[in-house]
Amino acid sequence: MSATLNARFPDALPGSRVPDSRDAPPLRWGIAGPGWIAERFAASLQQHTRQIVAAVGSRSQERSRDFAGRFSIPAAYGSYEELAAAPDVDIVYVATPHNHHHAVARLALEAGKHVLIEKPIGINARQAEDIAALAEARGLLAAEALWTFFLPKYDVVRQLLDAGALGQLVTVLAEYGEHFEPGHRIFDPKLAGGPLLDLGTYPLAFISSVLGLPETVHAVGTPHPAGVNGQISAVMDFAGGVHAVISTNLYGFTPTTATIVGTEATLTLDGPFNAPGGFTVRTADGRELRYEEPPGDHVAGLHFQAAAVARAIAAGGLEVAERPLAESIKTMRLADELRGQLGISFPDGQHAAATASHSD
Structure with missing residues (x-):
């Protein structure tokens, strides 16, 4: 996802191009x-x-x-x-x-x-x-x-960003917290537990897909008694002074929303932003566009990624446009950066080096 400047705020939202x-x-x-x-x-x-x-x-x-x-x-x-x-x-x-x-x-x-x-x-x-x-x-x-990136609503979000409907991007906010009962694998250090990969992948991927990789990252974390990280928050700075904020935790449920703020309009995805659902685009002068998509669970939404993969393979492709491998790598570099700053260890035989930014 990207943003093009100097485009006019639309009179109506584009339709999703995701096939049946x-x-x-x-x-x-x-x-x-x-x-x-x-x-x-x-x-x-x-x-x-x-x-x-x-x-x-x-x-x-x-x-x-x-x-x-x-x-x-x-x-x-x-x-x-x-x-x-x-x-x-x-x-x-x-x-x-x-x-x-x-x-x-x-x-x-x-x-x-x-x-x-x-x-x-x-x-x-x-x-x-x-x-x-x-x-x-x-x-x-x-x-x-x-x-998330294969859902119909995200195709509409991509079109809005590509058209520059929000103006120059200023801030991206994304968070995801959830409660887990004792004994869940998220508490197991041997299984790369903690919220970073289970929950944090969603806001990190959202931020990196919209803005790319940050120039600086400032992260704070809290350990959990089970021996994993319990929560992470971070502020990121991108070229041109654009900011992003992420928060993720395994202690309790949060609204799980995401927001993209631009100089012309703000786009807010309903929570949980990573699942099927709607979003709203509002301008400073009160204009509003609403995208409606029935809220749904994984059964209602996982099929879109399988269908996209099947279409790509039939066309001779080696990756999918909705989630190119370069984007997946970018998200992992950002996760590595957070790991490096907070000293989080996973069973990969190393502490992740700070590679995503020039953090101090």
């Missing part, structure tokens, strides 16, 4: 990791697309069989290696815990399979770059399953 997901050519999907998000992905594809969920794989044959039975999936494998090698699979949807995204994506790519990797694409920018390089070398599509 049922029109996308079907692929045979293999699901790696039969967990919570995989359940919703399978249900979304089966309810809203012609995509074929052909196989599921995990480190447990029993879990794979149970998942396959619940979703009428014909093949269940007891390892990620078997899934990657399966002849009845065109593309692997990587829905494992975060710290396995990189390794499982590599298995699939090396076996000649396209990959759609749940967000975050990796747990650091180096992993994201490695996936991108391997996919390019093998001539395969790789994409991050950050479902």
Whole structure:
């Protein structure tokens, strides 16, 4: 997403250009990791697309069989290696815990399979770059399953920004907090727990997609007794004096809204901004445009990313326009910057270096 200056505020909002997901050519999907998000992905594809969920794989044959039975999936494998090698699979949807995204994506790519990797694409920018390089070398599509950017409303937001309808951008605000019960994987340091990757990916991706990478970042964080980070807030400064503010926490629910402020108008996405829903654009002189999209959950929205991937592969593409790999890498660099400033450790054998900005 970007902004073009010197454009007139529109009389009406543009329409979404996102096609019906049922029109996308079907692929045979293999699901790696039969967990919570995989359940919703399978249900979304089966309810809203012609995509074929052909196989599921995990480190447990029993879990794979149970998942396959619940979703009428014909093949269940007891390892990620078997899934990657399966002849009845065109593309692997990587829905494992975060710290396995990189390794499982590599298995699939090396076996000649396209990959759609749940967000975050990796747990650091180096992993994201490695996936991108391997996919390019093998001539395969790789994409991050950050479902938000595939929703119809985000196509309308892109059109407004590209047309410069908000004027010169001044500030971007995005936040996401949620309550989790004890025992949730978000509290496990070995699984790259804490809010940064689970929740923070959404506001970080939103900010970096609109503004790029910042010149400076000033972050503060609070540790959680479980041994992970509990909350992060940061102020960022971009070229031309543009600011962004992010906040994310695992203690309690927040409105989960996002706002883009321009010199001509302000765009505010309803909470939760990362899910299907509406937004409002208001000018300083009182003009208002409203985009309505039925609020929805993951089952209502995950199919858009699968359809986009299927269309891209049918057209011979190696990535998707809605979430190019360069954007995924950019978001991971920003997450690395926050890690570096706050000393957050993930199971990648290193503390992330400050690479996204020239912070002091």
